[in-house]
Amino acid sequence: MLDRLAALESEFRLLEARLADPDVIADQARYGPLARRYSELEPIVTAAIELRTRTDDIAAASSMLEGSTGDDREFARDELTAAQADVVGLEATLHRLLLPKDPNEGRDVIVEIRGAEGGEEANLWARDLFELYQAFAQRRGWRFEVLGSQASSMGGFDEVAFKVAGDAAWTRMQHEGGTHRVQRVPVTESQGRIHTSSATVAVFPEADEVDVELPDRDLKVDVYRSSGPGGQSVNTTDSAVRITHLPT
Numbered sequence: 734m735l736d737r738l739a740a741l742e743s744e745f746r747l748l749e750a751r752l753a754d755p756d757v758i759a760d761q762a763r764y765g766p767l768a769r770r771y772s773e774l775e776p777i778v779t780a781a782i783e784l785r786t787r788t789d790d791i792a793a794a795s796s797m798l799e800g801s802t803g804d805d806r807e808f809a810r811d812e813l814t815a816a817q818a819d820v821v822g823l824e825a826t827l828h829r830l831l832l833p834k835d836p837n838e839g840r841d842v843i844v845e846i847r848g849a850e851g852g853e854e855a856n857l858w859a860r861d862l863f864e865l866y867q868a869f870a871q872r873r874g875w876r877f878e879v880l881g882s883q884a885s886s887m888g889g890f891d892e893v894a895f896k897v898a899g900d901a902a903w904t905r906m907q908h909e910g911g912t913h914r915v916q917r918v919p920v921t922e923s924q925g926r927i928h929t930s931s932a933t934v935a936v937f938p939e940a941d942e943v944d945v946e947l948p949d950r951d952l953k954v955d956v957y958r959s960s961g962p963g964g965q966s967v968n969t970t971d972s973a974v975r976i977t978h979l980p981t
Contacts (some may be wrong), residue, residue, distance in 0.1 A: 737831065738827070745774040745778045787820050841938070844909070
């Protein structure tokens with residue numbers, strides 16, 4: 734572990750120097766990934782430095798303990814005990830920090846909510862879920878952006894999609910995906926009966942922007958015309974086009 738920590742600390746110092754470079758600061762495409770990596774390494778390096786310090790304290794306290802008496806010996810024993818406890822805690826912290834990271838950690842999050850089983854009540858439940866997540870994002874200080882929505886007849890959502898951006902957004906939101914059910918007397922119920930309704934929630938990490946090249950040779954284009962008897966423009970206009978990406 735010590736060799737790995739030394740390598741990570743060297744990487745951290747290199748990143749520190751690069752992030753201070755005006756050319757890097759001016760290029761957000763380069764600066765962003767470097768800054769994220771710096772943030773990942775900072776708690777590891779801080780803990781590693783503290784581990785070295787407390788390990789040296791153990792050696793110093795042990796040396797003091799050998800040749801001391803009275804109050805000095807008691808002080809050295811207390812310092813040794815405290816340093817040993819700190820080293821155990823720091824080693825556990827570093828083992829946790831060095832575990833493989835979720836590759837989507839730090840990404841913005843796209844959430845889609847759709848009314849499912851339960852008719853209009855399911856759409857109302859989808860709206861309630863949307864408002865719940867919106868309030869949660871506001872409380873966490875995240876940026877919240879509605880990407881699109883389709884309202885239902887009673888003010889619910891047939892579907893709604895939104896983007897959440899902020900610290901630990903993916904960590905907090907990734908497990909929200911799935912079917913969410915509610916049992917209640919809905920506003921659509923006139924007899925006071927309890928209904929079970931559901932809405933589906935899909936959670937995705939936002940993909941990186943990439944440049945895509947599609948050579949013409951990789952595309953197959955099929956053009957279709959209407960078939961059938963007579964009618965204006967039938968069999969004379971291209972009414973459908975299908976493009977197939979051949980490699981996939």
